[in-house]
Amino acid sequence: MSFLTKSPWIMHYDGSSCNGCDIEVLACLTPMYDVERFGIVNTGNPKHSDILLITGFVNSQNVDVIRNIYAKMPDPKVVVAIGICALSGNVFKDCYNVLGGIDTVIPVDVYVAGCAARPEAIIDGVVQALSILEAKKKKNIKAANAVATIQG
Amino acid sequence: MKLIFASLAFLIFAPVVCGILAGFDRIITARMQGRFGPPLLQPFYDVLKLFEKENLQINRFFHSFYLICYLVFMLASGILFFTGQDILLVIFAFTLADIFLVLAAYSTNSPYSFIGAERELLLMMSAEPMILISAVGFFMATKHVSTASFKVADIVTAPSNLIICLPGAFIGLLFILTIKLRKSPFDLSTSHHAHQEIVKGITTEFAGPSLAIVEIVHWYETAIMLGIIFLSFAASPVLAVGVVIAAYFIEILIDNTFARFKWELTLKSSWLVTILFGGINLVVLFIIDKVK
Numbered sequence: 538m539s540f541l542t543k544s545p546w547i548m549h550y551d552g553s554s555c556n557g558c559d560i561e562v563l564a565c566l567t568p569m570y571d572v573e574r575f576g577i578v579n580t581g582n583p584k585h586s587d588i589l590l591i592t593g594f595v596n597s598q599n600v601d602v603i604r605n606i607y608a609k610m611p612d613p614k615v616v617v618a619i620g621i622c623a624l625s626g627n628v629f630k631d632c633y634n635v636l637g638g639i640d641t642v643i644p645v646d647v648y649v650a651g652c653a654a655r656p657e658a659i660i661d662g663v664v665q666a667l668s669i670l671e672a673k674k675k676k677n678i679k680a681a682n683a684v685a686t687i688q689g
Numbered sequence: 690m691k692l693i694f695a696s697l698a699f700l701i702f703a704p705v706v707c708g709i710l711a712g713f714d715r716i717i718t719a720r721m722q723g724r725f726g727p728p729l730l731q732p733f734y735d736v737l738k739l740f741e742k743e744n745l746q747i748n749r750f751f752h753s754f755y756l757i758c759y760l761v762f763m764l765a766s767g768i769l770f771f772t773g774q775d776i777l778l779v780i781f782a783f784t785l786a787d788i789f790l791v792l793a794a795y796s797t798n799s800p801y802s803f804i805g806a807e808r809e810l811l812l813m814m815s816a817e818p819m820i821l822i823s824a825v826g827f828f829m830a831t832k833h834v835s836t837a838s839f840k841v842a843d844i845v846t847a848p849s850n851l852i853i854c855l856p857g858a859f860i861g862l863l864f865i866l867t868i869k870l871r872k873s874p875f876d877l878s879t880s881h882h883a884h885q886e887i888v889k890g891i892t893t894e895f896a897g898p899s900l901a902i903v904e905i906v907h908w909y910e911t912a913i914m915l916g917i918i919f920l921s922f923a924a925s926p927v928l929a930v931g932v933v934i935a936a937y938f939i940e941i942l943i944d945n946t947f948a949r950f951k952w953e954l955t956l957k958s959s960w961l962v963t964i965l966f967g968g969i970n971l972v973v974l975f976i977i978d979k980v981k
Contacts, residue, residue: 540734543738544738568722568724571719571724573726574724575727576727576728576731576734576735585896587738609745611744611896613742674741
């Protein structure tokens with residue numbers, strides 16, 4: 538068994554949402570849910586993290602930020618999109634500045650639905666991401682395409 | 690032969706013991722915050738996981754070179770300490786190791802690392818005077834109870850507890866321990882807690898195995914610092930171990946109750962404590978010496 542599943546470190550980025558999902562992600566760290574029980578730590582540093590949690594949709598201002606964060610994470614890494622905005626763009630989909638869900642920019646591995654997503658659902662999403670993380674390590678899958686995008 | 694065994698024991702047991710100590714640290718911290726906390730072996734899981742990750746290097750030559758120097762000099766410092774060699778050499782090897790960490794951070798050419806590296810240098814400026822004073826203190830204290838010596842072996846085998854001669858220096862050393870263990874309020878250069886970029890400072894640009902090396906070296910560093918605390922009570926080992934555990938618990942308590950200081954306050958407060966407790970302690974020892 539890989540140690541990746543025992544100590545997943547998280548990078549959390551809030552795209553452009555109402556902050557509802559953002560607050561639910563932070564709620565996972567509170568004594569009520571305490572994700573550190575599973576060794577999950579919110580690092581806030583892409584170079585230290587294994588899992589990228591994104592809430593909110595992609596707009597023309599944060600698209601480079603999201604690509605940048607993803608490119609700076611060391612392999613193996615997974616992306617969890619949280620909330621309906623991150624999945625599809627929600628009701629903001631047709632706005633002039635909105636590009637859509639997170640998967641229009643970077644590959645997403647787990648989709649957590651909800652408006653806002655419940656902390657239980659977020660924790661479940663992260664746990665599902667762990668098995669994907671382990672599979673990526675075994676098959677040695679690297680995210681070369683994302684690095685190419687950021688350099689280009 | 691005995692020296693080789695002592696060195697090997699340090700190389701193997703120091704990270705194991707200090708890793709478990711870090712595990713207890715995280716559990717106790719979580720309980721203080723009303724949380725359940727991670728498993729006891731979580732620090733080992735973290736380090737083993739980091740070795741499974743990609744090693745992103747910005748400066749291909751100097752990055753690894755400096756980090757390996759950091760590891761080697763910290764090991765050298767620890768081996769010198771636990772084989773009972775000169776305490777001055779231990780302290781300077783320890784400082785040199787820290788300098789290599791600073792250089793590694795500078796080599797990554799990132800503004801967050803630069804700030805972390807600058808803060809690490811300021812922390813070293815804050816801590817080093819007290820560590821040197823305690824070394825001189827050990828020398829003067831051993832003069833009172835047996836023959837004066839800088840050798841760790843002679844300090845450990847002193848017939849009575851050196852704390853009697855060095856109460857001030859011991860308090861100063863406890864203050865400095867907070868800086869060296871990277872605990873709040875002095876976790877300026879980097880922090881064990883999950884914080885954002887500027888507070889991760891010196892380790893911001895280290896990914897995967899590089900970060901694992903920094904973590905392992907920190908365990909060795911902890912072992913050496915706790916060893917220096919041990920020296921004050923070395924004549925009664927059971928009491929000394931108790932004091933070390935109590936000191937570590939107090940550090941956890943301080944870590945959870947204090948907000949981070951600015952570097953100015955860190956420097957001022959640590960030098961004030963150094964002069965007040967360490968300096969006066971040495972002066973008193975000197976006067977007693979002259980009167981005798």
